[in-house]
Amino acid sequence: MSQGFNVAVAGATGAVGVEMVKTLEKRNFPVRSLKLLASSRSAGKTAKFHGTDVVIEEMTPESFKGVDFALFSAGSDISRDYRAAVVKSGALMIDNSSAFRMENDVPLVVPEVNPEDARLHHGVIANPNCTTIIMLVAVAPLHRAKKLIRLVAATYQAASGAGAKGMAELAEQTRQLLNGEAVHPAAFAHQLGFNLIPHIDSFQENGYTKEELKMLNESRKILHAPELMVSCTSVRVPILRAHSESLNMEFAEEVTPEEVRAILSKSPGVIVMDDPAQKIYPMPKDATEQYDVLAGRIRQDISRHDKRGIDMFVSGDQVLKGAALNAVQIAELFV
Numbered sequence: 001m002s003q004g005f006n007v008a009v010a011g012a013t014g015a016v017g018v019e020m021v022k023t024l025e026k027r028n029f030p031v032r033s034l035k036l037l038a039s040s041r042s043a044g045k046t047a048k049f050h051g052t053d054v055v056i057e058e059m060t061p062e063s064f065k066g067v068d069f070a071l072f073s074a075g076s077d078i079s080r081d082y083r084a085a086v087v088k089s090g091a092l093m094i095d096n097s098s099a100f101r102m103e104n105d106v107p108l109v110v111p112e113v114n115p116e117d118a119r120l121h122h123g124v125i126a127n128p129n130c131t132t133i134i135m136l137v138a139v140a141p142l143h144r145a146k147k148l149i150r151l152v153a154a155t156y157q158a159a160s161g162a163g164a165k166g167m168a169e170l171a172e173q174t175r176q177l178l179n180g181e182a183v184h185p186a187a188f189a190h191q192l193g194f195n196l197i198p199h200i201d202s203f204q205e206n207g208y209t210k211e212e213l214k215m216l217n218e219s220r221k222i223l224h225a226p227e228l229m230v231s232c233t234s235v236r237v238p239i240l241r242a243h244s245e246s247l248n249m250e251f252a253e254e255v256t257p258e259e260v261r262a263i264l265s266k267s268p269g270v271i272v273m274d275d276p277a278q279k280i281y282p283m284p285k286d287a288t289e290q291y292d293v294l295a296g297r298i299r300q301d302i303s304r305h306d307k308r309g310i311d312m313f314v315s316g317d318q319v320l321k322g323a324a325l326n327a328v329q330i331a332e333l334f335v
C-alpha cells in the first residue's frame with residue numbers, strides 16, 4: 001500500500017470544499033486515497049485531483065470507514081448529524097462549521113497561533129470563524145509581545161462567507177443591476193450588489209450578531225485570554241472572496257507602529273504591506289487567492305493619551321486562510 005493518509009472532504013462541491021481539494025493538491029498533502037462527499041444532488045459528478053477524475057459520492061454515515069482525516073464544510077447541521085459516525089470510524093474530524101467551536105473538549109485551532117491545542121482533541125478539531133482566523137494571524141504575535149487587552153473591529157466581509165451561492169448571487173446581482181433588471185436577494189437579507197449589509201448571522205438579545213460575538217468568544221479561546229475584551233461590527237460587502245478588517249487595539253504595554261511592523265514582518269502567515277506614500281496597503285483584491293494575511297495602515301491611535309493603542313487594517317482570503325487552508329494546515333500538524 002502506498003504511503004499517506006485516507007482523506008475525505010465533506011461538502012466537496014461547496015466554495016470551501018473545492019478549495020480544500022485544491023489546497024491538499026497544492027501543498028502536496030500526503031494523500032493515499034481521497035473521498036469527495038456531497039449531497040445526492042452531486043453524486044456521480046467528478047472533480048480533478050492531481051490530474052485524476054475523482055467521482056463525488058453521496059455522503060452517508062458509512063462514508064468514513066478507514067478515513068484518517070475528514071475535512072467538513074457542509075454547514076453546522078450536517079456536521080452535527082455526522083459527528084458521531086466520523087468519530088466512531090476513528091477519523092479525525094476537522095470541522096469548518098460553528099457547530100462545536102466553543103465546546104470544552106474541541107480544540108479551536110489556528111496553526112500559526114495555538115498548534116499545541118490540536119493535540120488535545122477527542123476526535124474533533126474546529127476551524128475558527130473566518131474573520132477570527134484572519135484577525136488572529138496578525139494580532140496573536142502582537143498579543144504575545146505586548147498583551148492585548150481590548151480590541152474594537154469593523155469587518156468588511158466578502159460574499160464567499162455565504163458559500164458558493166453567495167458568490168453566485170453577488171455576481172448575478174451586479175450584472176442585473178448594471179442592466180437595470182430587478183434583483184431577488186436569497187443568500188443575503190438584502191441586495192448586496194452596490195450595497196453594504198451590517199448583518200451577518202442572527203441577531204442576539206444584546207444587539208450584536210452571532211458573527212460579531214464569535215470574534216470575542218473564539219479569540220478568547222484561541223489566545224487563552226479569558227479577560228480579553230472585543231467589540232465588533234460585521235458588515236457584508238460586495239466583494240467576492242477576501243475579508244478585510246479595521247482593528248483598533250489596546251495593549252497592556254506601550255507599542256509603536258515601528259515595533260508592530262518589526263514583529264509582524266517576522267510572523268508566519270503575515271505579509272506587512274504598509275507604505276502609504278507608495279499607496280501600499282492591504283486590499284481584498286490583493287489578498288484574493290493568497291495564503292498569507294496582509295497587514296498595513298499601522299499607526300498609533302491618536303485618540304489616546306498614551307502609546308498603548310494601535311490601529312491596523314488587514315485583508316485575507318476568506319475561502320483559503322479563513323477556511324480551507326486553515327483546515328489543511330490543521331491536518332498537517334499530524335503528518
Ligand code: A2P
Nearest residue numbers: 011012013014015038039041042059074163164
Ligand atoms: P451539494 O453541492 O451536493 O449540495 P456551500 O457552503 O458553498 O453552499 O457548499 C455546501 C456544501 O455542502 C456543498 O458541497 C453541498 O453539496 C454540501 N451539502 C449540502 N447538503 C448536504 C447533505 N445533506 N449531505 C452532504 N453534503 C451536503
